[in-house]
Amino acid sequence: MTFASATWAEPHLNVVPRTAAEAARIAAATAPTTDFTKPEQFETHPSGAATKFDIRTRDAFSFASANMPFEREMDFKVGNGFFKKLWVTAPSSTVSSDGLGPLYNARACQRCHIKDGRGHPPEGAGDEGVSMFLRLSIPAEQSDLTEETLAYLGAAPEPTYGLQLQDKSIPGIAPEGQMQITYSEVPVTLGDGSVVTLRAPEYDVVDLQSGALHPDVQLSPRIAPQMIGLGLLEAIPAADILAHADPDDADGDGISGRPNMVWNHEFDREMLGRFGLKAGSATIREQSAMAFHADIGLSTSMFPEGYGECTASQTACRAAPDGNTPEQQNLEVSDQVLNLVTFYSRNLAVPARRNLDDPEVLRGKELFYDAGCTSCHTPKFVTDRLNDQAEQSFQLIWPYTDMLLHDMGPGLADNRPEWQANGQEWRTPPLWGIGMTQTVSGHTYFLHDGRARNLLEAILWHGGEAEAARETVRLMTAADRGALIKFLESL
Template identity: 65%
Template sequence: MRHPACLSSLLALFLSAGGLGAQGGWDDLAQPHLDVVPRTKDEAARIAAIVRPTETFDAAEQFEVNQAGAATVRARTNADAFSQPSGNIPFERELDFKVGNGLFKKLWVSSPSSTLASDGLGPLYNARSCQRCHLKDGRGRAPEGATDPAGMFLRISVPAPSDAEMSEIEAFLLSVNDDTPRTRPDPTYGGQIQDRGVQGHPGEGEMHVTYEAREMALSGGESASLRVPSYEMADPAYGPLADDAMLSPRVAPQMIGLGLLEAVPAADILAGADPGDADGDGVSGRAQVVWSFDEGRPMLGRFGWKAGAPTIREQAASAFAGDIGISSPVFDAPAGDCTEAQAACRDAPHGDGDERGTEIDAEGLDLVTFYSRNLGVPARRDVDDPKVLRGKEVFYETGCTGCHRPKFVTSRLEDQPEQSFQLIWPYTDMLLHDMGPGLADERPEGRADGREWRTPPLWGIGLTERVSGHTQFLHDGRARSLLEAILWHGGEAEAARTRVVEMPPADRAALIRFLESL
């Protein structure tokens, strides 16, 4: 049986600066389920010219308002702004989108139950539906005062013993002298802390967070107050955590545009990697390479805060298993993340005994994947506003585009017209970057060390409050505004952060105004 607790021992694969060498070329990391039409040499040249960063800021660029190309949707003024199907979805595929939406919102129940299509919850879990974490398909929420978090939990792992049996992937890491630390799920609590349980099964514990205020002086007599979080697991129900347990908080990210990010050619992402900072700009960027359980081979990591999943389907299956305790054809352990130390959880009734085979079957998982792949990206607002244009110029001048790459062109796809050959503006390079000690969780994941995070896409970020009812940003929601999120940047982004601190207040305000227009 497979379940995501095994991920930490399988996710990493070494990539040298020169490529995969004897293990194959970069093309081996592409998404094999996408029916890609190869680009011609002339087409590749035209694309390179189109995605080259602009040098003029007196007007919006052509097509800039349509962040997702033809898949862009109208920017709505209510909380449904992130819940619309791709703007170019064919009519005959809308039913699949709506059924997938229903499964995304469905509340799962414990087994045994008369509702055979909905049983299998837990026994330990964080939420009863996907929608409970991805609020209105947007961001989760960190705890505020007495409120409980929604769509936020703690990842957990421990260092692997030096004499632990190595997987095939770890053996390869050793053979090429990769220094990625080896980790394992916590022997008692698995890969994440699940704070809820079905009747008779107590949740594993509660996440407690405390904040310490840190004042930061800005130019022009302005200042900002950052909150420094500390996390702990309180009231552990199944015994103490391991002494060397590593905890990392994670907020559920927004869902829009995932299919378009999946359709970006791997070669285009890898072309931006500069692990040795050969160009001397202070920004490196490393590719995350993860193990695909669907394909049984390494693939480029794209999804999650540390790019720990290669495809939308595997990301969805991992969330079903870890967050809800629902087995699928990808991760078929019916007890989800329950460990051998949690015998009652593993022995409890589950919902995979009928014709489904697993608690969500392949058809259901594929419908949720289709829904997730086709959540439309809202159009930009105020692209020609002078303050927005000045903010865009500041964004480029400050060096933000070193990680937040503005544009890509997706692959030509025979069977995915919604994502096929679109000029998109996600503002991410989908690479791992060292973000400094302030944001470090000190918990390795795959090739990502304890200071590295994947550059998150920025499209739609200005609609966060409208959709999710809050303005909490970063992987743990510590930033209460876009400015606070910027001020937390360190490591490779420290020089850019310093420029923001020292720039004239009017430019800083224009930068925020630009981000709010995305």
């Protein structure tokens, strides 16, 4: 794979090229620190001037970029309204709100991204699991689709049920099935002799309504990720992300992060994947359109089918009334609405760091570096200078991600490919805001499927390229582990 700049162009961004002087300043600002006796300059501002201060409530992830011009605040608020909107079945008297389904996972974006935070797996029989779903696919060589068609898809759809299991539906149409999770215990002995018990999930689908799944179906559980800082991640120069890529591990450090190249439906071209748990989408706008399409069953200009993700074999689903009306560009979600939701999603602020000058936090930061965690969780970037996005333009940010795919070992594998990502690879998740998860979301479930019940469990699940870092943490003293966790909780 080549990393030519033309291949990784960003046509959705209006970028002002960097000067040589700016590049030198950026290299100095983003260089890894070697001084852990005090916080670094600007470390209080994880998202630069967009950082939101003095918010430690459940609404901490729901504020606009702090540097947003006043005249754009109304767009943010209206976009928030559409993000929270409960969609209804078509036809209805409110044509701007109908078109739900026929198959869906949630009636609103906010139902999955509760308080713009992290989803969780079902907690008992009464929990619908609305913030978690299953992706579906089959091995590409077993698909009846042509090679040309598969080139435009992230994976080969399951023939009957498509690329996602929808566990809810409108009246008269049966939901596709229900996700079932069973856990087994995995004890892990720490260096001091204490034992942590992890829970290993297994997934199945029950109550299938359209026949059996393909015998080689690939199931991938997905928790709704937190929404903060997305616009800043989108504004990281592709060249800076690719500079961290080492697909063949040329430097021999055991870390071989690589980019995901994906097909973008808006620009009809391959682009650098940034969003989703496997970096399967290139832009916030496309990611939003994909969520409307698969999660809620709503059409957009990128995915104009009024029947959502119903497959050709689901004839009753495809024949159900939809909300595509002339008033909405013959769509259920007009470009105006999609643009407002995109603007809202782009501008959810990252809250300020907390306790970063605490000696134990500083010690934990040093341990984080010494363990090699920054090999994937890259602390700092400077975003592109953008002509028409003041909030994201030229900001020093601290997301703690390299935005690349890494092999996390068989323990975390879903064994399902997505574009260039294989069944053991995941995009490095940003860590900013992770210490606010309990406050915002009311839980501390982590990883792609929420199997980890706290930060230590999440670390102990790391394998593959992260195995050496995991073992360093596993063998730490209790005091050092506590300092490391306290650092993560300060992010």
